[in-house]
Ligand SMILES: Nc1ncnc2c1ncn2[C@@H]1O[C@H](COP(=O)(O)OP(=O)(O)OP(=O)(O)O)[C@@H](O)[C@H]1O
């Protein structure tokens with residue numbers, strides 16, 4: 001688990017960030033940045049590099065290897081610190097609060113701004129090596145594959161998709177993006193998997209979720225990771241989140257992925273609410289989403 005670096009931010013000095021950005025720059029060319037190159041990359045004297053490296057090492061913002069040559073790379077904490085600094089310089093956020101969620105491949109915190117927002121740090125390529133295929137898709141056009149690049153690509157992609165979908169689809173409003181992090185509106189409510197729905201509401205909520213998938217399809221995207229963990233339910237309605245792996249509707253597998261999304265949602269409702277949910281023709285619903293005519297699963301009955 002990656003530590004929350006928010007508490008470190010006030011201790012860090014501008015030149016510590018020069019060092020961190022220098023290491024970041026060097027990582028575009030090699031996984032471990034040769035110490036000898038750091039004064040150039042960081043625009044600091046060699047003595048200052050020594051001093052800053054020591055400060056950043058003590059705070060686990062960079063790590064060292066000594067085999068072959070002495071090299072440094074950012075830790076995720078170091079990368080987080082760089083993103084946080086950018087967000088606060090742009091006034092996107094004023095302070096980091098409590099964790100809102102820890103996913104397989106991300107950390108999400110509440111952040112203070114003109115109102116409470118959510119900050120999501122992507123961790124792809126670092127914590128989950130099982131997701132090789134996902135990783136390939138992001139990095140197919142690039143030779144030097146590092147976690148830094150993979151996580152940044154995932155955040156870029158998620159921010160881009162939220163920007164395309166908001167406000168036509170009920171997704172968190174995107175606020176800012178930097179490196180491997182995005183700032184977005186904090187949604188209300190709880191994850192569908194933990195929501196207490198009374199039986200009469202269940203079919204209505206199922207329809208709401210499927211209608212959002214339909215609107216997303218119309219806007220050109222299939223979520224491709226739909227489950228009760230990526231939908232929030234509140235008294236105001238639902239929000240569909242967690243979009244980095246979404247695919248465009250002209251993708252070869254779009255139809256298959258959409259059908260899987262629909263099936264995941266329908267199966268969840270039928271499992272959790274066995275009685276009130278009617279039999280649903282998943283293929284039929286998928287067809288109607290593709291054709292732009294989906295209204296309700298009750299239309300099957
Ligand atoms: N905008 C938001 N507002 C409030 N809470 C959020 C927001 N975005 C994410 N969260 C919380 O963080 C958790 C993890 O977020 P998300 O689902 O986006 O990532 P993930 O599941 O780790 O992604 P992946 O599927 O790549 O592993 C969510 O379940 C939710 O509790």
Ligand SMILES: [Mg+2]
Pocket residue numbers: 103229230242
């Ligand atoms: Mg999720």
